[in-house]
Amino acid sequence: MNANEERTLAHTPDPATAAFLAHRNLLFTVAYEMLGSAADAEDVLQETWLRWSGVDLAVVRDQRAYLVRVTTREALIRLRTLSRRKESYVGPWLPEPLLTTPDVAADVELAESVSLAMLLVLETLAPTERAVFVLREVFDLPYGEIADAVGKTSAAVRQIAHRARAHVAARRPRGSVSSAESRAAIAAFHRAVETGDPRGLLDLLAPDVVFLGDGGGRARAALAPVVGVDAVADLLRGSLPRIGATMTVTSAQVNGHPAVVLYRGDGIDTVFALRVDHGLITGVYAVRNPEKLARAVHETVLRR
Template sequence: MNSHAIDAATKAFVAYRDLLFTVAYEMLGSASDAEDVLQETWLRWVKVDLAQVRDQRAYLFRITTRQALNRLRTLKRRKEEYVGPWLPEPLITAPDMAEDLELAESVSMALMIVLETLSPIERAVFVLRGAFDVSYDEIAAIVDKNPTAVRQIAHRARQHVNSRRPRQVVSPGETRRVLELFRRALESGNPQDLIDVLAPDIVFVSDGGGVKQAALRPIIGAERIIRVLLHGLPKIEGALAGEPTVVNGNPALIMRLDGKIDGILAVRVEDARITGLYYVRNPEKLTRIESETLLTLG
């Protein structure tokens, strides 16, 4: 390929890079694997005769999704051997991204966890159709299915996700308010304050990857979780310090222990109470939290 063709391929790839990263990340829940997918996409894209490509965005979507599907099957085996619960890799995003409700919902930790319960094909179809509004015909070409089958897969995946996702859309301001109440209660160590902000049937999932201390199974119930929060987490002078941030487009906390990052705590809020706590402590999943990652749907 001559230098002019390489320049044209590079320009097109760079123009869609953030979008392709978001596609791969939503499918995989891992930024490092998403970056590998983008590298594989580039290696294939640079060999394509652009004169034969009618829609560069669609073509790049096709390459990226197929590579992500291949990687998703490999990830499935890794997750089966993972120590304790597996949570998506959290990404620090721009503060104003929380105001883009559609984007924030599509990459939220709560929804990404639900996507883990789909099959690879179901996840690809759900992400492409639901988040990026790719046509059924184009999705069919990507996943090697006919459009009728893709419609059925999309319907089944949507039903599955809707039955498990939060019942209501909560504004960023409301999430920040509830999260601040939780942060103060956690740092004060007052059990009653925690009871007031946690839903009775709250679920707490912690991910240490076998490297950091974490519960090997999800913990259910406010009273049990309060005992863990107040007595089962590492402490310096009585409490971890929470620093407000935005993770995957949603308000969250960077948890610091003796000034050093200990993990990322994301929440799911419904009816003015926290119904889900997701604590990522695995150091391998905390490599991208010193700077913002740009995620986009368009």
């Protein structure tokens, strides 16, 4: 649903429209966390609206729960389609980066759940596990509501949630990171991009740092993960551009965390996000696929 459609709906003061718009940011966040793609999340919301607009509101006891249930089911359908699409994707697949509002960073749990690092962890879950984890751990929905959304019993959902939590705990960022450490890492990376020289970054790169570049076959990017401080430093040394008249670099809040955005002319060339563990950069994520950068030109509102 685009901005014009929202404005049209907003001028139609019927109860179904009002309820949908009241929960829209929440529904988008649910879909995005399940899919890692804003474009696909928007398609899910369109399908949710089409189903919601035909519902008899008199029989809906809890509108929020009903809308979340429909969104989850539509996202599960889309997730399976997206999984097949990724099989033929050129190079590493990274989530679509979002320029986020300051309140997302202020909500620590929400910011962690939508970080590129966490979304990559969620990619390792099976579709139903991902849905259960997101609805329980991020949105704190009761097991009964989750069971209705994923078509399982409450007992089965509890088992799935336990399994998903263990899976995510083994793969999520390994230690808490202070805001000062995060700022130091992003500042060093910003300088490296600005100067084209990664030497000032070397002390902050973990020995097992991983670089993932997502060009999707539409922009130049490493076609496989690059692992290790020396290999990543060499890659950065050879690929970071010299900032000149046609290129600029800035810092921004992306998915609730500081990131570096490289502009070429009037358009975004690359969004760089970092994973930081115990003060060291363990992951560098460079999104260059132009299809994934359109949403990063304006802020996206996320809600729990």
